[in-house]
Structure formats: C-alpha cells, structure tokens
Amino acid sequence: MKVAIIGTGYVGLPTGVGLAELGNKVVCVDKIAEKIDSLNSGKITIYEDGMEELFQKNLKKGSISFTQDMETAVKDADLVMIAVGTPPHPETKEADLKYIYAAAEELAQYLTGYTVVATKSTVPVGTGDEVEAIIKRVNPDANCDVVSLPEFLREGFAIHDFFNPDRIVIGANTTKAQEVLLTLYKPFKGKTEFLLVNRKSSETIKYASNAFLAMKIHYINEMANFCEKAGADINEVAKGMGLDSRIGKKFLNAGPGYGGSCFPKDTNAMAQMGKKYGARLNLIETTIAKNDERKVEMGQRVIDAVKDYKDGKIAVLGLAFKGGTDDCRDSPAMEILNEILRHSSNVSVYDPKAMENAQKLIGDKVVYANDAYEACKSADILVILTEWEEFKHLDLVKLKQIMRHARIMDMRNMLNPKDVKNNGFVYSCIGMK
Numbered sequence: 001m002k003v004a005i006i007g008t009g010y011v012g013l014p015t016g017v018g019l020a021e022l023g024n025k026v027v028c029v030d031k032i033a034e035k036i037d038s039l040n041s042g043k044i045t046i047y048e049d050g051m052e053e054l055f056q057k058n059l060k061k062g063s064i065s066f067t068q069d070m071e072t073a074v075k076d077a078d079l080v081m082i083a084v085g086t087p088p089h090p091e092t093k094e095a096d097l098k099y100i101y102a103a104a105e106e107l108a109q110y111l112t113g114y115t116v117v118a119t120k121s122t123v124p125v126g127t128g129d130e131v132e133a134i135i136k137r138v139n140p141d142a143n144c145d146v147v148s149l150p151e152f153l154r155e156g157f158a159i160h161d162f163f164n165p166d167r168i169v170i171g172a173n174t175t176k177a178q179e180v181l182l183t184l185y186k187p188f189k190g191k192t193e194f195l196l197v198n199r200k201s202s203e204t205i206k207y208a209s210n211a212f213l214a215m216k217i218h219y220i221n222e223m224a225n226f227c228e229k230a231g232a233d234i235n236e237v238a239k240g241m242g243l244d245s246r247i248g249k250k251f252l253n254a255g256p257g258y259g260g261s262c263f264p265k266d267t268n269a270m271a272q273m274g275k276k277y278g279a280r281l282n283l284i285e286t287t288i289a290k291n292d293e294r295k296v297e298m299g300q301r302v303i304d305a306v307k308d309y310k311d312g313k314i315a316v317l318g319l320a321f322k323g324g325t326d327d328c329r330d331s332p333a334m335e336i337l338n339e340i341l342r343h344s345s346n347v348s349v350y351d352p353k354a355m356e357n358a359q360k361l362i363g364d365k366v367v368y369a370n371d372a373y374e375a376c377k378s379a380d381i382l383v384i385l386t387e388w389e390e391f392k393h394l395d396l397v398k399l400k401q402i403m404r405h406a407r408i409m410d411m412r413n414m415l416n417p418k419d420v421k422n423n424g425f426v427y428s429c430i431g432m433k
C-alpha cells in the first residue's frame, strides 16, 4: 500500500518506519528542509529506542523516503495520514488546529483515485468533520473518506508500542475506508483487538484514555502526599492496589507530576471540550490544577532542603519528561528546575539524552555536566527528577566522597532507601516519611 505521512515528529516518524517495515511504501512529508535533508541522508532526527536500525534498513530498501513536496507524497497514495502537531493554544488551551487544517487544504489538491485520509494527530471531537469539509471545498471531485486513527505510542517506546498495540481503533464512517485500514493492519490480525467505531467515538477514545491515565497518576501522587503524613509507604500501597486486576499495576508510580507533549495538552483540551459541550469534566479540571501545583511544591522541597547551606549547590539528574526520551517539552523536571532557579543560581545538571533540548529551553542558567558524578561534585544535594535506568546504579560510595553534603532527594523513587541510608546519606523520596 502507498502511504503518505504528513509530519515527521514523534508520531509521524515512528509510524512511518513501522509501516515501511510491514511492507508498505511510505513517503513522509515535512515543511522543514533540514529535517528532510537529514532524514534522506540517513541521519535520524529524534531518538526512539530501536528505531535507528529499522529506519536505516527501510531507507536503503527504498520502502521509506522523505520529501518537502506534498504532491509527490500524496499523488497515488492509498492512504494519507496527518501527523502534524496540535499544540495548545496559548490563551484558550484548546488544541490549535491550524497545522491540521493547513495540511488538509494542501493535500486535498493532490488526491487522485479513492484515498483514505486519516488523522493520526490527537484532535478534538468533530475535527474529522472539519477536515472532510475542507477537502470537499478545495477539491469537490475528491474521492476520499476521512477517518480518525488515534495513536497510542509512548515516546521512547514508540517502536515497541507500534508492533505490540493494546488495540487498534479505527474511526471510519464507511465500510470502504474500514476495509483499507483493516488491510493496512492485517499483520496484527489475531494479535490484538480491532475496534471499528464511528469517527467521533474514535476521537473521544484518545482523549478519554490519556485523561484517565493522567488522573491515575494524579491519584497516586495525592495518595503519596497522604502516605507521607500518615507514615505509610506509597510503593507498598501502589503494589497492593495494582494487584487488583480491576485497578491494574501500570501508571501507579508516584513522582513529581506528569508531563510531556501529550498529557498536559490533552487534559487541557479535553477540559475545554467539556466546557464547550456543557458537560464539565471536574475530575480532569482538578487533575490539571493539582498537577501544576505539584511541580511548584516539588521545587520548593528542594529549596527547603538546602536553605541552611549558604549558596548550596544543587545537582539535578534527569531533565527529560520521563526516562527513555530526549524530549523536554512540558517536562516536570524542567518546571521544577525553573522553580529551583528562582531561588538558586548554583545548579549543575545532567541527563543522558536530553541535554541539548534542555539547553534550548534554559540556556546558560545552569552548568551542564558530562556525567552524573561531574554534576554531583561538591554538591549539597542530589535531586533525581527523571527515571533513567543508569541512575538506579549510581555508585553511592563514590557519590559520598565527592559531594559536600550527603543528601539525596529521589523524586522518582528509584533508589533503595536502605542502601542509600546505609551509605550515610540523608534520603528523601516520594510518598514515605
């Protein structure tokens, strides 16, 4: 099948690589010339575990190619996927659909034969109707169906998730479009659940899922606050809850608050949609407000911990919004760091993958270290903000020798409290006294 993908970001690129690997002919289009040049010359533009190898293989085979020219990508395509950004509108917090609509306007001109146009980006309920109307206006002869095809790829695990989906949701209002997508996803037949639903349900499923997961994280974080006061242990509580199959073990890790390019944006957009339709989503509204507050509170905890040391040095490990990615967009670590920087200018940071992206956001307000130990040299406190595997294996003896004060604040509950204390550190984490 010839597939055109518009947008080569964290959704478009892994999806393109995955579909090429499944035997499709994929052409990705993007407006940014450097991205296209880089990808065509074999240099991948984002970090995703396991993507490099598949990308190189399919690029060599010619199964995936990149262009700035919409016509080249869309002409003769059986399927066009829109995977452009839907950033939050700075004032209304609604999803800003200008890139989606611009893509629809442009692609409409080049549709030939029957084509399915799928929105892969997370779009508010009813966007499919708008996209359909734009295509009809620009190209009244177009023979196409517009479908919603939500993606559930986690950053850092996008390739894994692409090949191991929990479900494939197809929001198509015609059987012809359903058939095209069932053919595309045939390799997953018998391996996962296919859900054929109407377009608006499909659009809602994506938001409802992300908002639910964000609420689950907010819930466990609130429970962690309770455990800290009551003397319970959130790790034990989460384990006990998660063993109930109705609750499930996943997304019960207490931490500094959720972040990333999806949860904050999607919860806000969902809350706005609730207001728009006159069906207020109070749980989601509270989740958003409390998650925002949490990051300020976490920054304050760090400042309080070093208040007795004059110009105390703070070492921050982890800047990405979660482990396994270089992405700092809406990262809780970056927001906590900004809060810390309001009170301190003696901060050294390290992240295994996200240093470049962090630097674009905060410039030279901090010292960028080459590794965790360099960041911790002469520090008065070590603060872990992102759950990178390598932080689990920090050499505590070495840390004790190089730090000025032996103090660790572990906001991802990564370390073993007994080990840390036995090595002479004052240790604090989330959800324990």
Ligand code: UDX
Pocket: 151, 152, 153, 154, 155, 156, 210, 213, 217, 250, 251, 252, 253, 254, 255, 256, 257, 258, 259, 260, 261, 262, 263, 321, 322, 323, 332
């Ligand atoms: C999310 C959805 O999981 C995915 O299905 C969707 O397609 C895109 O949005 P992603 O943004 O990559 O994926 O990150 P995710 O792994 O869901 O984590 C989001 C945030 O929640 C991170 O800041 C993470 O650290 C935090 N989190 C997650 C917790 O604090 N605790 C948890 O138990 C799980």
